Amino acid sequence: MNKLLILSFISLLAMNTYGQKDYVSQVWNPDNGDGTFTNPVLNADYSDPDVIAVGDDYYLTASSFNCLPGLPILHSRDLVHWQLIGHALQRLEPDSVFAASAHGMGVWAPSIRYHDGEFYIYWGDPDYGVFMVKAKNPAGPWSKPLQVIAGKGMIDTCPLWDEDGRCYLVNAWANSRSRFASVITVRELNADGTEAISAPVIVFDGNGTENRTCEGPKFYKRDGWYWIMMPAGGVATGFQLAMRSRSPYGPYECKKVLEQGDTPVNGPHQGGWIHTSQGEDWFMHFQDKGAYGRVVHLQPVTWRDNWPVMGKLPAKGYCGEPLLTCRMPKSAYHDTCNPVESDEFNDPRLGLQWQWHGNYQQSFGMPTSFGVFRLYTYKTDKTIWHTPNLLLQKTPADSFTATAKLTLAAKEQGQTGGIIMMGLDYSALVVKREGNSFLLQQVTCHGADKGNVEEVKTLATLEPTSADKIDYQPAIYEQLYLRMRVHNGEVEFSYSTNGKRYKSVGETFQMREGKWIGAKIGFVAQEPAGKSNRGWIDVDWFRVTK
Known part of the structure; x- marks a missing residue:
């Protein structure tokens, strides 16, 4: 079987086996239907994106931090329409840390590469070192994580396999662990990319300049030049740099190639450069939108004097500005699809859009054969901030109803x-058993990461909708329709007993981002610590609409 057929088979298998190909979002679709698209192409928190072209197909991964399964794998045929086809990471080690809600820890700024018939993802865990997984099929299964380099502080790792078979790794450093930062280092790995065989070399120093907070480097080679493309200047306010050298160890020339300029797109940087099979060049980067997280934009790349000018081409110089609307990339195929948000819970496995806040345990919950997902109550006397069985997904747009x-x-x-809107501040609309009735409550916490207490407001008293008729461990039940409306960062809750008439309840809540992630939406189930039998919520469906 020739290489083109192999790549086509991989793409087809990924879409047919794991894809959610026909889903079109009601709340965000970048395709304007006239041969153009509007940024962001992914209006969700796929932070620190990296992307590769393999034949006519594109694969993207992003930071997942402590959210699991991690390392999302998205597939596209045209760089505009994306579908989530799997995850490369099922658990984080050590379990003694990641069985709990280890907010902001775990997977930082991964890179994805295709080498010698296999897909590779490298990432830095700032507390435990550099890790790698690989797979023949990007939809999985992926290998167990291999620790390539042990140590603290290494983040944002990216390999480069040279034409002579040698492998190099570039990375940035987390000041919070290493107590130094704003430098980029390169070292050599063995040909398999499984261990370091040289010491790191500093190839760029942004200290004391506007290029502070240089991080997120990606390593490329083009026409004999080694390229490191990276952001600098800060997460929300920075810009994109491109550096070139005739040697992987430098010295490197550096130019700014993308910045906000007069556009509303703040901090357009950190992502992946793609050279397509159609001969075009594009760059995918994030924009930090506060509570909504870091969403993904697509910009054309124009080479001027062997420098990659990104976005709108300036009259002179090499620094572009982000385009909000642009022509579609040339592509062999177009698939009209978006990442899935809604879920009817009719499948015997959890939808790919959902993640836990810690390593999955069977006691968290599981799919059923009767069209609901069962989420068991987590036993704890702590706040929701410390609950790892939160079942959450990314916010899909600036305005939506869930x-x-x-x-x-x-x-x-x-x-x-x-249901809950989760972040450093969070608010949930819940039902709670008290006596033989239920209380409808809004549970809110501001500054949860600082250990602040929850505010609980009772909104209504509800009688059970049904009850067990047996004496053995009987339960009482409350069936409800719970809703949140999100607009411009504000959340309004409502509920219904029949799914037709909804009553607004509680106070308007101002969304806030999580630890290095955007705010997330989904479900919470809790009970006091102890030896009693668990309760649960059976979720019939979850629908995202305008």
Whole structure:
């Protein structure tokens, strides 16, 4: 089988086996239908994106931090329409750390590469070192993580396999762990990319200049030149640099190639350069949108004097500005699809859009054969901030409505379940058993990462909708429709007992980002610590609409 057929088979297998190919979002679709697209192409928190072209197909991964499964794998045929086809990481080690909600830890700024018939992803865990996974099929299965380099502080790693078979690794440094930063280092790995065989060499120093906070480097080779493309200047306010050298160890020439300019796109930087099979060049980067996280934009790349000018081409010089609307990339195929948001929970496996806040345990919950997902109450006397079985997904747009039909089964007092907007500040609309009735409550915390307490407001008292008729561990049940409306960073809650008439309740909540991630939406189920039998929520469906 020739190489083109192999790549086509991989792409087809990924889409047919794992894809959610026909889903078109009601709340964000970048395709304007006239041969143009509007940025962002991914209006969700796929922070620190990296992307590769393999034949006519494109694959993207992004930071996942402590959210699991991690290392999302997205596929596209045209760089505009994307679908989530899997994850490369099921668990993080050590489990003693990541079984809990280790906010902001874990996977930082991965890179994805295709080498010698296999897909590779490298990432830096700032606390434990540099890791790698690989796979024949980007949809999986992926290998277990291999620790390539042990140590603290190494982040944002990217390999480069040279024509002579040698392998190099570039990375940045986390000041919070190493107590130095704003430098970029290169070292050599063995030909398999599994261990370092040289010491790191500083090839760029941004200290004391506007190029502070240089990080997120990506390594390339083009026409005999080694290229490191990286952001600098800060996450929300920075710009994109391109550096070139005739040697992987430098010295490097450096130019700014993309900045905000007169556009509303702040901090357009950190991402991946793609040379397509159609002979075009594009760059995918993030924009930090605060509570919504870091969304992904697509910019054309024009080579001027052997420098990659990104976005709108200036009259002179090499620094472009982001384009909000642009022509579609030339491509062999177009698939009209977007990442899935809604879920009817009819499949015997959890939808790919969902992530836990820690390493999955079976006691968190599981799919069922009767068209609901069962989320068990997590036993804890701590706040929601410390709950790892939060079942969450990324916010899909600036404005949307998320509605869930669910039933709380409560066997004991204090068992609680409902929907949540999660971040450093969070607010949840939940039902809680008290006596033989249920309380509808809004649970809110401001500054959860600082250890602040939750504010609980009771909004209504509800009688059970049903109850077990047996004496053995009986439960009472409350079936409700819970809804959140999100617009311009504000959340308004409502509920219904029949799915037709909704009543607004609680206070308007101002969204806030999580630890290095955007705010996330989904489900929470809790109960006081102890030896009582768990309760649960059965989620019938979750629908994202305008």
